[in-house]
Amino acid sequence: MKIGLDIMGGDYAPQATVLGAIAAHGALSANEHLVLIGDKEVAVNILQENNFNPDHFEFVHTTEVIGMGEHPTKAVVQKPNSSISVGFRLLKEGSIQTFASAGNTGAMLVGSMFSVKAIPGVLRPAMTAIAPKLKGGLNILLDVGANADCKPENLLQFGILGSLFAESIYNIPNPRVALMNIGEEEEKGNLLLQATYPLFKETKLFNFAGNVEGRDLFGDHSDVIVCDGFTGNVVLKMAESFYVVALKKQFKDDFFDRLNYEEYGGSPILGVNAAVVVGHGISTPKAIKNMVLLSRDMVESGLVDKIKKAFQ
Amino acid sequence: MKIGLDIMGGDYAPQATVLGAIAAHGALSANEHLVLIGDKEVAVNILQENNFNPDHFEFVHTTEVIGMGEHPTKAVVQKPNSSISVGFRLLKEGSIQTFASAGNTGAMLVGSMFSVKAIPGVLRPAMTAIAPKLKGGLNILLDVGANADCKPENLLQFGILGSLFAESIYNIPNPRVALMNIGEEEEKGNLLLQATYPLFKETKLFNFAGNVEGRDLFGDHSDVIVCDGFTGNVVLKMAESFYVVALKKQFKDDFFDRLNYEEYGGSPILGVNAAVVVGHGISTPKAIKNMVLLSRDMVESGLVDKIKKAFQ
The missing domain is CATH 3.40.718.10 (Isopropylmalate Dehydrogenase)
Known part of the structure; x- marks a missing residue:
């Protein structure tokens, strides 16, 4: 190779x-x-x-x-x-x-x-990032910036890409794929999310785990979190700022070590x-x-x- | 009263x-x-x-x-x-x-x-949240959930509302109003942000400070950060999770104390x-x-x- x-x-x-x-x-x-x-x-x-x-x-x-x-x-x-x-x-x-x-x-x-x-x-390739879970393990977030504007069918494909990535690279069997939204209920969200939820609910292409919210990024409700590239990029950069704050404040902790982008090396273009x-x-x-x-x-x-x- | x-x-x-x-x-x-x-x-x-x-x-x-x-x-x-x-x-x-x-x-x-x-x-009232700055002081974020889908003219009005709120309630003179985006440059962002930037650049209704990114929420590039309610809600809940992590990890720090939603009491509907x-x-x-x-x-x-x- x-x-x-x-x-x-x-x-x-x-x-x-x-x-x-x-x-x-x-x-x-x-x-x-x-x-x-x-x-x-x-x-x-x-x-x-x-x-x-x-x-x-x-x-x-x-x-x-x-x-x-x-x-x-x-x-x-x-x-x-x-x-x-x-x-x-x-x-x-x-x-x-x-x-x-x-x-x-x-x-x-x-x-x-x-x-x-x-x-x-594949309508729109996507880029991923990693969010460590507090309890260990990680969430894969995508898209994080390749596609600032998305359609429901793009998000559906990100679900497939993220699921295969989680399974192949991080050995997560049957990964739980969630949608980043602003409420847990099916009808929550903006027009994009409202139109996307039914596609995710019906698909047999991956294991849909419902909506998650901003507070669930480091939680264990999911293994893959799908969003448009605008939202994903804001979330990714905010997560990076958490690491920077932890460094500045000299907080030593395994979770913050795992939040360090250096550990994951980069974002694949899937x-x-x-x-x-x-x-x-x-x-x-x-x-x-x-x-x-x-x-x-x-x-x-x-x-x-x-x-x-x-x-x- | x-x-x-x-x-x-x-x-x-x-x-x-x-x-x-x-x-x-x-x-x-x-x-x-x-x-x-x-x-x-x-x-x-x-x-x-x-x-x-x-x-x-x-x-x-x-x-x-x-x-x-x-x-x-x-x-x-x-x-x-x-x-x-x-x-x-x-x-x-x-x-x-x-x-x-x-x-x-x-x-x-x-x-x-x-x-x-x-x-x-006022086309669409907005809700605000507070993000403490690392160096002291705070950013006012809006909208944080009242309007999941927004148009450029909504964001422009949020700029006016946020600026008046910052000035009246937090005594911030001539508040710097920024757009939450995925890059600093004018042409960055999704269609909404690309259409909004020129409105912000031309307005005399508040003091526009350009784009900020997810990593700037706790920074001092701005006093007010404008975004659609979907993005703002995700950001707000992520910031809250940061506070929860700090609590769980028992990190004592003035910054985390200021991240505590209890300090600010709530979100006004502006x-x-x-x-x-x-x-x-x-x-x-x-x-x-x-x-x-x-x-x-x-x-x-x-x-x-x-x-x-x-x-x-």
């Missing part, structure tokens, strides 16, 4: 990404190879400074970088030699089996849709024809390492094929 | 509401009188058990109660002798200057709209022709006391007249 890593992506790249690659290397098995995509000379320098033999990695040298603030579509078109554009080319060709980057999220979404493309039947993971812009080496391992798990579990099968 | 309090509303009523009334009495000045609306006999018993002279209060006896789970419109129509229905009748007549209840939120909204009615020009406050269903005596004081502050500040003037 070849795992492509964009070493130019993220606020602390290439230092954090290359150090993350070193950390990931130690956790990968002999047949799992990291392909570092970016400025080779810079990467080799960082590796040598850290007394790490560059021969452990393959390199694909690139000459351009898509900045964090650049317009995604324009950047992908205008910078064909950027690490993100090249990464998707390699992924499409099959030279790598998965591609991960902590760079421009929009460019990762655009790159996914333009290169490996959405799986036939519903495209390959395993793609987007890391947090502020990714540290630890986060990069876990992003690489999540990419590996996505390939190993055959998640993409499972999704293809579900949408046949 | 006569302050009407529904003593039958809330999960712990009438015990918590009557004890809250006792606590509020000690904090009110000589010309601020509490009118207890509900079962007089039960209330007098609780007062006597607590060695408190019932003569300190006025009573309006009622014979019906609207339950927490009842359908709001039906309940208000079918129970004209409920504490909520009677409270609004007194408010409309002018026998009380403000009405507060920790009972059925929907019934409080319906009661407001049917009795004292929306202020002319944009109707009288001062109306809705308390949390789980209101304790402390929360009831603060709900009464918030009601008093709303009357004393002349907030309703200020809102009327702004919408003339």
Whole structure:
């Protein structure tokens, strides 16, 4: 298996990404190879400074970088030699089996849709995030920002994607899929949620567990929580702020440790024809390492094929 | 000033509401009188058990109660002798200057709209919540559930309502009003937010401070944060869960103390022709006391007249 890593992506790249690659290397098995995509000379320098033999990695040298603030579509078109554009080319060709980057999220979404493309039947791929449960375990939240405006059929598909992800990657059998709403009762919510509930209630595609509310994010009423990408993004960033508050206040607790995004490595883009993971812009080496391992798990579990099968 | 309090509303009523009334009495000045609306006999018993002279209060006896789970419109129509229905009748007549209840939120909204009615020009009244800032002070969040689906002109009006509330009740001069969004840039967001930003940018009705994100709820980029009622309700309940986590983990900190809903007493319904406050269903005596004081502050500040003037 070849795992492509964009070493130019993220606020602390290439230092954090290359150090993350070193950390990931130690956790990968002999047949799992990291392909570092970016400025080779810079990467080799960082590796040598850290007394790490560059021969452990393959390199694909690139000459351009898509900045964090650049317009995604324009950047992908205008910078064909950027690490993100090249990464998707390699992924499409099959030279790598998965591609991960902590760079421009929009460019990762655009790159996914333009290169490996959405799986036939998937209307809108979605991004996920993880919310730890107070009692242990986790909730998978999606969408967290790929689709700011959604229709009921999009949310239904997010339910399928989230359920397969929870089962394949986190070994949660028959995951309970809930809708993020503003009340438990069926008739609660905005027009989108009111129209979505009946679809969820009738579906046999996953195990529907009813509505949950904002206070249930860290609870055990569900394993997967579905929402539109606007709501999900607000919720995700609020959860991150809880972690920041806990850090500032120096609260030591296992729950807050598990709230740390670094533990989960990143958000997969579910519903495209390959395993793609987007890391947090502020990714540290630890986060990069876990992003690489999540990419590996996505390939190993055959998640993409499972999704293809579900949408046949 | 006569302050009407529904003593039958809330999960712990009438015990918590009557004890809250006792606590509020000690904090009110000589010309601020509490009118207890509900079962007089039960209330007098609780007062006597607590060695408190019932003569300190006025009573309006009622014979019906609207339950927490009842359908709001039906309940208000079918129970004209409920504490909520009677409270609004007194408010409309002018026998009380403000009405507060920790009972059925929907019934409080319906009661407001049917009795004292929306202020002319206000398309959709809104409910607020408070988010403490880490550095001290607070953000006012609205709408938090009165309007699950909103149009750009609704959000613009929430900006006016929130700004006047922040200024009148919390003495924040020229409050900075932000939009809750999923990115800082003008073009970010769902269709609603994209259509709303230009209205906020052009308005001279309040001090627009740009977009904020979920992570900024406890930050100092704004004093008022505007969102649709769906997003606001999810955010509010998530913030409450943060307080619950802190309690469970026994984290002692001023910030978490300020996150306690009991401190703020309740959510006013802004944009109707009288001062109306809705308390949390789980209101304790402390929360009831603060709900009464918030009601008093709303009357004393002349907030309703200020809102009327702004919408003339």
